[in-house]
Amino acid sequence: MKKRITGILLGLVMLYTPGCASHESNASNQQSQEVPGINIAITSEGKADLLDATSYDSAMALYGAVYEPLVEYGEKGIFKPGLAESWEILEGGKKYVFHLKKGMKFSDGSDVNAEAVRFTIERAKYKNPSTTLQTLMNLEKIEAVDELTVEMYFSEVSNQVLAELCQTRPLRVMSPHSVAGQDITGEFKQAIGSGPFIVKDSTAEHTVLEPNPYFNQGNPVSYQVTFQMIEDGSSRTLALKSGEIDIVGGTLSNITDMDIDVLKSDQSYQVHEFPGTMSHFLAFNPDNKLLNSPVRKAIELAINKAALSNKELTGLFQPNVQYVTDGNQEASVYDVNKARRLLESEGYTENKDGYYENENGGLVFDLVIQTAEFPEWKEKAELIESDLKKAGVKINISIQDRESYYDVLWNTKKYDLIFYRTYTDALLPYSFLNSLYHNTNEAHGVLTNDSKLTQLLDDFGQTADAGQQQTIFDAIFKRISEEALAIPIEYKNEQFVTSRKIAQFQYSGLSDAPIDFKALMVE
Known part of the structure; x- marks a missing residue:
């Protein structure tokens, strides 16, 4: 993977950041207008x-910029x-009927239907x-009843359909014209969504997106x-700090x-903080x-x-x-002596x-982390290394590049301890636990081998009653x-830093597509 080169990046910024120009929302001439970048x-x-x-297959940020849920x-x-x-939601969670908004279009002008x-x-x-x-695993059939009505039928109770449909991938709506022959098995050709942007140019270092003239019923963004x-x-x-980037975080x-x-403390920037749902945690190799x-x-x-x-x-x-309440998660009390006694009893x-x-x-363990996405993990790993040394447990910290880290987590499994992060928002807590802590007939969960937890997750997935769902969780x-x-090591808020170029910044409410582009204002 290629790294950023400052000189090239500065040139790109100059190339793709033209001066402010007048903007008209009319879809017929929007793309011919110059817009700030x-x-x-x-x-x-x-x-x-x-x-x-x-x-x-692509960077998470791009899905939310091009496609809508x-x-x-x-x-x-x-x-x-x-x-x-x-x-x-009908038949106890086995049938869903969706009524689409009128007048929505994809970036090629075709109807969202x-x-x-x-x-x-x-x-x-x-x-x-x-x-x-569940939306895919349990789906029996889906029907386009009329231009704006969709019915989905499931083989069993499916209580996560809404949660799954709102995420950035893989269920945001795309135009059939995106693939060869408009066939579900066709080769992908180009990204055609109804979101705020269209892909203009892409290299290993950057992806340039221009306004979709049909977004928001013909009221596109102006940058x-x-x-x-x-x-x-x-x-x-x-x-x-150099002015090459306008938003981080x-x-x-x-x-x-x-x-x-x-x-x-620097008036050149604005820090924005919003409540988050993500946790960082320490996991174990089962x-x-x-x-x-x-x-x-x-x-x-x-x-x-x-x-x-x-x-x-x-x-x-x-x-x-x-499903989290004031009393249904128990905090452990920091106690090194108790930890040592427990180990000695074993x-x-x-x-x-x-x-x-x-x-x-x-008790010598390798702790695998990465700092590309989560630079603060190094400091936290060193604190944990020091803590566990006092308890007679030796930790060797292994800092991997991003690609190697995920290869260790999902493929090679060459770790004893590993830092990871929960999913976010509507994928919590069930979808996250089901994907990493659930045993299958073929293998144990990614991060544990616990048959009792697996049974509880199975029970939840079959339950439509809200009271029973709470009891199970x-x-x-x-x-x-x-x-x-x-073991939780941090509860993350959503923090962003913007340059003076950003006149208004608003969090979307969805961590994996965090910028509300409709509300974003550019100087």
Whole structure:
């Protein structure tokens, strides 16, 4: 993956940031008008040539900029109209009916209609055969009843459909004209969505997007965007200070809390902070037999969470996540002596170097992290290394580049401990846990092997009653706590820093597509 070169980037900014020009919203001449440009940092290559709405192949930020969802995320299980103005859930969660807004168009001028929705869902099902999404896994059929009405039928209760439809991928609506032959199996040709932007140009370093003249029923945004790939957190801060970047932060391009604190005191920038739903946490390799329940619990007891965060970390999930209540997540109390006693009760004795061991080996573990997306992880890892040393547990920190980190997490599994982040918003808590903590017939979960937790997740997925759902999640949270299946290290807010060029910035409410481009104003 290519790294940013300042001189080239400055040239790109000059090339794609023309002076302010008059703007007319008429769709027939919008693209001929010059518009101001802004530059947004992202952590990975855009890969706009692969921006199929039903895929996972491009940078997350691009999906939200080009495609729109049927429904939008509110908070704690509340959903708002998107391309669908209303919907009904029938037959106990086995049938969904969506009524589309009138007058919505894709960027090629074609109508956003029921047939386009049917095409998108069927293509997503075809392209993602191993998915855990209920919308695709349980789908029996989808019908375009008329121009603006779509009916979806499911083989079993599917209580996550709205949550899945509002996310950035793989269910945002695309035009059938995006693929060869308008066939669900056709080769992807170009990204045609109804969102605020159209892909204008893309390289390994940047993706330039211009306004979609048909967006918002012919009331497009008045600026273009360049998403600039900058892998290193410190480089992102420097790019902001040099004027090469106008927006950093959030899941798009985190910078350290220390850098944000410095920028708060500089009147050249504005810091924006919004409540978030993401948690950062420490996870364990389920294939490491030394990391059994008592050892995991001892590790949690030995970590001083108050030094990791200025928030009280009561459990894996933030308080504003659905199903979390004041009392259903238990906080462990920092107690190094209790941690040592627990390890000794498991037969471990201290060796001459001050670390615990038994006949099966020493408590020496590799902790894998990355700093491209989460630059603050290095400092947190060092604090945990110091804490666990006091408890007789040795930690070796391994900092991987972004690509290698994800290869370790999903493929090679060459880690003992690993930092990861929860999903966000409507994908919490069920979809996140189901994708990483659920055992299948073929393999255990990515981050655990716990049959009781798997059964609870299965029970939830079959339940339409809200009261029963809450009861099940009370038990799920208790299980995660009792077994120390994940140790929270931070509850993240959504923080962004903007240059003077940004006159108005508003959070969209969706972490993976965080910028409300409709509300964004550019000087």
